[in-house]
Amino acid sequence: MQAGPLLVAYAIDRAVPALREDDLGPLVAVGVGYLGCALAGGCLQYAFLTASARVNQDVLLDLRGRIFRHAQALSIDFHERYTSGRLISRSTTDVESLRELLSEGLQELVTVVLSFLYICALLLWLDLGLGAVAVASFGPLYLLVRVYQRRAGRVFRARSTAIAAVIVKFVETVNGIRPVRAFRREAVNEADFKVLNQRHERTNGDALLEMARYVVGSRLVANTAVALIVLWGAQRVADGSLALGVLAAAVLYLRRLYDPIDRLGMFLNSYQSAAASLEKIAGLLAQEPSVPEPAAPLELPARRPGMPGREVVFDGVAFGYRTGGEVLPRFDLTLAAGRTVAVVGSTGAGKSTLAKLLARFYDPTAGRVLLDGVDLRDLAVTELRCGVVMVTQEAFLFSGTVAENIAIGRPDASREDIERAAKALGAHEFISALPDGYDTDVRRRGGRISAGQRQLVAFARALLADPAVLILDEATSSLDVPGERAVQAAMATVLKGRTAVVIAHRLSTVEIADRVLVMEHGRIVEDGTPAELVAGTGRFAGLHRAWRDSLA
Amino acid sequence: MPTTPAPTEDRSAVRTLLRLWPYVRPVRVRLFTAAVIAVVASCTGLVIPLVLKWMVDGPVADRDSAGVWLGALSLLLLGAAEALLFGLRRWLVARPLSRVEADMRADLYRHLQRLPVAFHDRWASGQLLSRGTTDLMLLRMFLAFPLTFLLVNAVTILVGVTIMLLQDWTLGLVVLGPAIPVVVTCVFFENRYARVARRAQDQVGDLTTVVEESVLGIRIIKGFGRHRSQARAFRDLSAGLRGTELHKARLLATIWAVIVTLPELAIGAALVLGTVQVADGELSAGTLVAFLSTALALRWPVDSIGFLLAMSQEAATATERYFEVMDAEPEDEGVPGGRAPRDRGFSGRRVSAGDEPAASSRRVSTGEGRAESDGPASAPTSAPASASASTSASTSASSASAPEGGLRFHGVSFRYPDADPGSPPVLDRIDLHVRAGESMALVGATGSGKTTLTALVPRLHEVTSGWITLDGEDITAMPREELRAKVAVAFEEPTLFSASVGENVLMGAGGDADDGDLERALAVAQAEFVHALPQGTRTQVGEQGLSLSGGQRQRLALARAVVGRPRFLVLDDPLSALDVHTEAAVEAALRRVLADTTALIVAHRPSTVLLADRVALLSGGRITAVGTHHELLRTNAEYAHLMSGDQEADHR
Secondary structure (H helix, E strand, O other): OOOHHHHHHHHHHHHHHHHHOOOOHHHHHHHHHHHHHHHHHHHHHHHHHHHHHHHHHHHHHHHHHHHHHHHHHOOHHHHHHOOHHHHHHHHHHHHHHHHHHHHHHHHHHHHHHHHHHHHHHHHHHHOHHHHHHHHHOHHHHHHHHHHHHHHHHHHHHHHHHHHHHHHHHHHHHHHOHHHHHHOOOHHHHHHHHHHHHHHHHHHHHHHHHHHHHHHHHHHHHHHHHHHHHHHHHHHHHHOOOOOHHHHHHHHHHHHHHHOOHHHHHHHHHHHHHHHHHHHHHHHHHOOOOOOOOOOOOEOOOOOEOOEOOOOEEEEEEEEEOOOOOEEEEEEEEEEOOOOEEEEEEOOOOOHHHHHHHHOOOOOOOEEEEEEOOEEHHHEOHHHHHHHEEEEEOOOOOOOOEHHHHHHOOOOOOOHHHHHHHHHHOOOHHHHHHOOOHHHOEOOHHHOOOOHHHHHHHHHHHHHHHOOOEEEEEOOOOOOOHHHHHHHHHHHHHOOOOOEEEEEOOOHHHHOOOOEEEEEEOOEEEEEEOHHHHHHOOOHHHHHHHHHHHHHO | OOOOOOOOOOOOHHHHHHOOHHHHHHHHHHHHHHHHHHHHHHHHHHHHHHHHHHHHHHHHHHOOHHHHHHHHHHHHHHHHHHHHHHHHHHHHHHHHHHHHHHHHHHHHHHHHHHOOHHHHHHOOHHHHHHHHHHHHHHHHHHHHOHHHHHHHHHHHHHHHHHHHHHHOHHHHHHHHOOHHHHHHHHHHHHHHHHHHHHHHHHHHHHHHHHHHHHHHOHHHHHHOOOHHHHHHHHHHHHHHHHHHHHHHHHHHHHHHHHHHHHHHHHHHHHHHHHHHHHHOOOOOHHHHHHHHHHHHHOHHHHHHHHHHHHHHHHHHHHHHHHHHHHOOOOOOOOOOOOOOOOOOOHHHHHHHHOHHHHHHHHHHHOOOOOOOOOOHHHOOOOOHHHHHHHHHOOHHHHHHOHHHOOEEEEEEEEOOOOOOOOOOOOEEEEEEEEOOOOEEEEEEOOOOOHHHHHHHOOOOOOOOEEEEEEOOEEHHHOOHHHHHHHEEEEOOOOOOOOEEHHHHHHOOOOOOOOHHHHHHHHHHOOOHHHHHOOOHHHOEEHHHOEOOOHHHHHHHHHHHHHOOOOOEEEEEOOOOOOOHHHHHHHHHHHHHHHOOOEEEEEOOOHHHHOOOOEEEEEEOOEEEEEEOHHHHHHHOHHHHHHHHOOOOOOOO
């Protein structure tokens, strides 16, 4: 691709005199040479672009997948700290800036570096002196690049943070559009957004200005070098120590040598922006999952026939957040296989923490949680999730059809299985009444499916998953009484014999339990069958009386 | 999974890009100046070969050292000028272009906040987000480079070609030869490229949606151990994106190859011809050098046209995607007196308005009717005298009279705007009167439309027919701001925003609320736990703050609803996530608030129902019974079933 000027020099210095002597050879050589160069250039260009695109896309595919998988592997408490907006920004805009670097920047860099090397070599070969001057001009250019890198790095980091803040606000508003509307937050939000958006605008402008500075500096150096070389070269042609053709070729090459410095700027631009993003992505990837998968997973003992539930033992378990503050002081607890245990208590009593320890969303800070004698930490994720399933109050629906949402419980479930699960919960009727029945797209987070219906769908997942231990964390809070009864009926039939932990504040739910635990400040303060507790004088008895009154 | 509506029509890229004009307008002077500067700078670059020619033919050949110095000096000056002009161009556009991007993003955000809730139900937020981020970045880059450089390169090529033609027109024509095939190739491939580019952008949007959902639904994914299948879905989508990107790259590579090869061939031909001419003495060596130097200087502008056009195509699709959202009709601001166009209109309303006094007069005549179902559907035939008397009175006067107070639904039907017009409506001719100061519980089976009914009051959705009045005033006749200030809502899904606890609660008040109000609201909602948080009411919550439990969030949402002492309160199952003790305490406090507030409370449980004075039963899209809890428990089997769960299969 860079042979052009060389052929020009050859044409002027050789072909012209040869032609004057009627020798067509050199001219034909020039013509064929140029033809070859042009074709080769085109083919190489094609090959290079497609090949580099393949490499780039493979890298991106890998990176996207890695961020995604890593984010998914990180524990719940990480997700509670690291906001969803930031995570989304990591895997969208930050990956996007890497994409830019790879698809445009890297290609620039390869072109630039290759042509630099090639042209320098040619210049040195054409004339050592001229070439040396050209090479020397790289000194100041290098300095410029370094200065630019340092300054731009700072700006780009600020920009990446700024866009993440914009995204957080954006996502929060779009997802919370109902309260935004109802509480007339539009103006306030706009003002907040304006601040964030302007911060991004400013850093963005700063980045562009840094680029402008660099371009001025580098162009100045390049053009000065061209002028110097021409001056010196012309002097030498004048005193006869340099051929005219060589000077012509050298000048043509010089223009080409410095042509890509703007593009080098573009590369540096995307490089800095990508580096800032990569730093953040690396920060994310460096997060250790605090609930790691076991290196040598154990298997659960086979379920005993007729006893699908498993025994749960909390063995000297204590839990506190790493920020300090003990949530659950050390306790021992055994939940018999196949029994339903209800956990009641006020908010913050530690009920959910207990459930999360059992579902291994967290690991205890001390002690062990055993499932049929096996430490949860020794179970592979698939094995664990076959064993323990947790249904929470927050019934999130993924985009896709209703059937797909239920099938999350067991991806290989047939349509019959899915419908059977729905029927067991009395959810079949409303699903069939949807425009496309089970194939109705729930769109974004179930806009048209009521909260109660969503909880039924969430419960159908659990039914389908057929776990040995089922944890219900306020999983029926939005259901009406008949819905709740249907769930209880399903537990008594479809999930009969499973170990169940039910966190509920509705005493109607508690009544079906074999055992009730009353928690307060992280401790279990009452423990017994519902009948025993009702008959007693404890907190539960009081609550139960109040509830009975409300039904009268 | 794809959630983007397919592009409706094939629009030309130029026409699409022209829609950016309103945003570019404020910075047009700078942008235009920058473009002119770029053209000048580029032409400066083209003058340099001419100086070289002059040097080679003149001073160098004549061994005139003064001339050489002069030439070198002018080269230096031209070079410096070029550098400064390029810098000036960038400096001129740096701030304005960031501003265009920011303005467009702010507009998108503002528009999204004003689009109907139905729009948000339809659109995945990932698709919206990718429009607000990557698409806008593409547009900024388009304005910064391709737009300017398409102009600059066109002018540069034009000037360069003119220079070449002036120097030697035969060589010039030879160099121009490939122009037509290049243009044809470009046009052919750009069209295909545009389609592929659009697909890639949509796939990015889908990918964003999956990422977002997997983050927001992380508990479910973990709970069922589904991260592998989620990762597979993600991998499939990103593999699809990779395929599209590769297709894009192949198209681009073809364009590039053509653009690189053809002009090079032409230059080669010109070189051969030129050499012959120089040998024949028809052309000076200097002219040939200058000519080729110019031709080579034009290579970059010509080469770059391929990717500049590609970037323009991407910018056009990004613009298209941006305006897909911007073109969606926002909610009207609720101009006083104006009615939403899809309502039945004035005539229909006036007719039924005539029934209002009749209905209310009946209530007067029957005393404190309890189990009645108000409205035209059960319009009485009795009391014609009083009815005609009130009808003769002006409607506006009667609507302000005492019996018209409170919250009232008049023959309200509702069907989601995107639902099949033939499908049964979600709500069918609802007539319901919540008297001033009264609290009414709304009971119905799961999915019977209770939440939908409550969403109609603050006009989150618009009624399909019928109308709703607050103290006799049609809600469509008041500005939305005012309506939403009057009606406070606690949603079933308690959303907290990234702000302090105090701010989250106080956003329910008009802005004149103080700490006293905050404390009172927190006390009502039994949300004193906030004082135990690290920074008390100044603790940050929401996306970027402390995560609170469902019960805690629900209590804050409740506090938010009551903090402004609203006249009208709509509570959607406000106690569902509360534990038993707290529920009892909240109920006690809430009763005091409800004593003088008109409230509509969606309830699932007896304990919540007991907060209300009366209960309305919603069934099959209609209000089938109204009365006190105990009355309905005795007289209505469906209600008894809903409340106690007994008598299985009696209904439905």
